[in-house]
Amino acid sequence: MAQANQQTETSDSGGIDLSKSSTRELLAGVTFSLPYLVIAGLFLFGPLLLALYMSLHDWNALEPGQSEFIGFENYQILLSDPEFWNALWNTVYFVVLTVPPIVIGSLLLALGVNRDVKGQWFLRTVFFSPYVLTVAVVGLLWADIFNASGLIPYYVGGGNWLNSHSLAMPALAIATIWWQLAFNFIILLAARQNVSDRLYEAAKLDGASTWRMMRDITIPQMQNPLIFVVIVTFVGSFQVFGQPFIMTDGGPSFSTTTIVLYLYDTAFTGRDFGYAAAVGYVLFMILIAVSATSYYFLSGDRE
Amino acid sequence: MSESTNDPASVTFDSVRKVYLDDFVAVNGFDAEIEDGEFITVVGPSGSGKSTLLRMIAGLEEISDGDIRIGDDSIKGVEPQDRGIAMVFQNYALYPHMTVRKNMSYGLKLTTDLPDDEIERRVSETAEMMGIEDQLDDKPANLSGGQQQRVATGRAIVRDPKIFLMDEPLSNLDAKLKVHMRTELQRLQEELGTTTIYVTHDQHEALTMSDRIIVLDGGELQQFAPPDTVYNEPANRFVADFIGSPAMNFFDVELGGTTLVGDGFEYDVPPAIIDTILGNEAKSGLELGIRPEDITYDAAGDNTISAVVDVLEVAGSDNFVYLDIEGTECRVRVPGDVKPTVGDRTEIGFDPDDMHLFDVRTGENLLAESKGKRAARKADTEGAEEAA
Numbered sequence: 079m080a081q082a083n084q085q086t087e088t089s090d091s092g093g094i095d096l097s098k099s100s101t102r103e104l105l106a107g108v109t110f111s112l113p114y115l116v117i118a119g120l121f122l123f124g125p126l127l128l129a130l131y132m133s134l135h136d137w138n139a140l141e142p143g144q145s146e147f148i149g150f151e152n153y154q155i156l157l158s159d160p161e162f163w164n165a166l167w168n169t170v171y172f173v174v175l176t177v178p179p180i181v182i183g184s185l186l187l188a189l190g191v192n193r194d195v196k197g198q199w200f201l202r203t204v205f206f207s208p209y210v211l212t213v214a215v216v217g218l219l220w221a222d223i224f225n226a227s228g229l230i231p232y233y234v235g236g237g238n239w240l241n242s243h244s245l246a247m248p249a250l251a252i253a254t255i256w257w258q259l260a261f262n263f264i265i266l267l268a269a270r271q272n273v274s275d276r277l278y279e280a281a282k283l284d285g286a287s288t289w290r291m292m293r294d295i296t297i298p299q300m301q302n303p304l305i306f307v308v309i310v311t312f313v314g315s316f317q318v319f320g321q322p323f324i325m326t327d328g329g330p331s332f333s334t335t336t337i338v339l340y341l342y343d344t345a346f347t348g349r350d351f352g353y354a355a356a357v358g359y360v361l362f363m364i365l366i367a368v369s370a371t372s373y374y375f376l377s378g379d380r381e
Numbered sequence: 382m383s384e385s386t387n388d389p390a391s392v393t394f395d396s397v398r399k400v401y402l403d404d405f406v407a408v409n410g411f412d413a414e415i416e417d418g419e420f421i422t423v424v425g426p427s428g429s430g431k432s433t434l435l436r437m438i439a440g441l442e443e444i445s446d447g448d449i450r451i452g453d454d455s456i457k458g459v460e461p462q463d464r465g466i467a468m469v470f471q472n473y474a475l476y477p478h479m480t481v482r483k484n485m486s487y488g489l490k491l492t493t494d495l496p497d498d499e500i501e502r503r504v505s506e507t508a509e510m511m512g513i514e515d516q517l518d519d520k521p522a523n524l525s526g527g528q529q530q531r532v533a534t535g536r537a538i539v540r541d542p543k544i545f546l547m548d549e550p551l552s553n554l555d556a557k558l559k560v561h562m563r564t565e566l567q568r569l570q571e572e573l574g575t576t577t578i579y580v581t582h583d584q585h586e587a588l589t590m591s592d593r594i595i596v597l598d599g600g601e602l603q604q605f606a607p608p609d610t611v612y613n614e615p616a617n618r619f620v621a622d623f624i625g626s627p628a629m630n631f632f633d634v635e636l637g638g639t640t641l642v643g644d645g646f647e648y649d650v651p652p653a654i655i656d657t658i659l660g661n662e663a664k665s666g667l668e669l670g671i672r673p674e675d676i677t678y679d680a681a682g683d684n685t686i687s688a689v690v691d692v693l694e695v696a697g698s699d700n701f702v703y704l705d706i707e708g709t710e711c712r713v714r715v716p717g718d719v720k721p722t723v724g725d726r727t728e729i730g731f732d733p734d735d736m737h738l739f740d741v742r743t744g745e746n747l748l749a750e751s752k753g754k755r756a757a758r759k760a761d762t763e764g765a766e767e768a769a
Contacts, residue, residue, distance in 0.1 A: 274472070274474065276470050276472060276474035277474055277476060277477075279439075279441050279468075279470070279474065280468070280470060280474040280475075280476070281476075281487075282440070282441065282461050282462075283439060283440070283441075283461045283462060283466070283467065283468055283488070284462065284487050284488035284491055284492070285460075285461075285462030285488060285491040285492035286487075286491055290491065294476070294487075295476065298478040299477070299478065301478070
């Protein structure tokens with residue numbers, strides 16, 4: 079009996095040890111995640127909740143405590159606000175002009191540079207270099223190029239593109255494509271280099287043409303990086319701000335006013351922070367919808 | 382397969398040479414004739430050119446010089462898919478995003494005008510043969526290593542090729558599965574009768590699986606012969622050293638009269654061997670080779686060599702004793718119940734018919750040819766004694 083008791087005690091103490099070790103593991107996990115949780119809490123979830131809170135108020139920036147709760151009134155106004163709709167359509171136009179060329183262009187560049195061409199290192203550097211520039215530099219550089227006396231009007235015509243109602247947005251799009259291609263190019267190049275050469279060899283023996291290899295091996299094997307690139311490019315283009323802010327200031331006659339630029343103007347020029355927060359929230363919802371849709375369509379099982 | 386459209390084909394290598402862009406010669410002046418239906422293994426150390434050889438047949442590498450013929454036709458300028466070959470890669474190279482079914486049918490869809498139901502029938506038949514019929518709708522990532530290997534082999538079989546090319550197809554499997562798949566591949570090859578060229582760095586695979594072995598080193602053919610010939614009558618020192626585990630023992634020796642003199646030992650050799658040595662004009666600069674299993678531990682008689690036990694390696698049914706003969710290591714295979722103590726002094730001996738003698742300058746095995754005859758003679762004598 080005494081022996082049996084002893085055994086029970088031993089197994090009990092074993093149990094305590096186990097729970098101690100799992101507590102320690104949990105503690106270690108939380109401790110290591112803490113820096114991220116704090117930063118994300120402070121700079122991501124905090125502002126997200128604060129913006130939602132602001133969007134439901136007639137926000138008083140000087141004395142936030144005096145802000146009046148108005149429910150969804152900001153959202154109701156927004157739906158019938160022609161300036162908001164103009165900004166939304168401008169943004170969609172910009173997205174249409176930039177996302178396909180950036181994604182397809184970076185894919186083609188990545189596939190091209192991946193081939194055994196001479197000067198591969200040089201080409202990679204050349205294609206990546208625009209990405210290291212800030213939006214201010216890119217904006218000023220391209221503003222000069224599209225200027226009435228700039229390179230593009232000189233060779234292509236059209237006068238000062240940035241003053242043209244129809245050409246200003248394409249001008250912003252061109253500058254953006256040139257600037258943003260690099261980031262996607264590097265990601266897709268890395269993705270392509272991760273595809274095993276053996277798969278191409280197997281496909282070659284199976285009789286696949288270059289086009290079939292692209293369709294049946296390259297694209298499916300690069301599916302996840304491609305989804306990432308598409309979503310990141312969508313998000314980036316929907317959030318465009320720096321280029322119109324620096325190159326056109328939303329003009330001429332609001333033809334390049336994008337959602338974020340409109341949000342900025344509403345908040346910092348019009349001092350209507352509650353309304354601007356509502357605009358921000360609508361953009362947030364659009365981005366979630368676009369990302370989810372892209373993911374849904376691109377990650378579809380090809381079998 | 383039951384309705385074979387492609388008959389097995391012979392493969393002829395005619396002074397084949399492969400030089401890479403950086404002037405590295407991977408294969409140099411390679412000549413060989415592989416008969417139809419043969420199972421050939423190509424064996425050699427890393428960088429010996431064995432995979433390059435296979436990839437040239439497949440059409441994945443250009444032939445720099447010389448020619449390769451499948452049947453009577455040169456493969457130069459023929460697209461890989463039109464050469465009548467199918468290949469199993471070392472890491473299988475299964476298309477990860479395709480199901481097993483699609484992996485297996487992909488080549489047939491691209492290269493034949495077979496109707497879908499015929500392709501489906503062939504895939505099912507092959508899958509059944511390979512025991513993967515339940516995995517047809519799975520993707521490679523959901524399969525075990527052994528199953529992936531079967532899919533890769535099935536993908537090759539379903540093409541009904543004239544020649545199978547296999548590039549170390551079992552090297553990613555664990556030891557037990559490797560042995561199992563080895564016999565399975567042999568059985569398949571016998572059933573299908575398809576000419577098979579199998580590249581491996583595993584000499585054990587080479588010895589157990591093939592009709593003939595090609596031994597390569599530095600891009601050059603060292604020996605092309607059946608497994609027992611390669612093992613018992615190695616053409617040169619490289620083959621002798623590369624084939625066999627543990628490796629053959631080597632001792633630097635010189636011929637003094639009727640005796641081979643090495644560091645710390647003398648060994649009397651029969652007149653027939655002396656004649657062969659003298660005929661080759663290589664009295665000095667000789668290397669004596671003897672396999673661990675051909676040495677008698679604790680030998681009696683006067684033609685023995687004195688040695689000290691250095692290490693004992695217990696390996697179950699057999700043990701390996703590492704002996705020291707005046708600074709030269711000598712490995713001896715002994716039965717599992719022989720367990721000498723380190724430091725023991727012993728005498729070892731061997732039958733002169735089992736020894737090999739290499740010319741140090743050329744590496745050539747001076748006794749290779751005569752050894753075959755002697756082995757036959759020995760077998761005859763033993764047979765006669767038994768009969769008596």
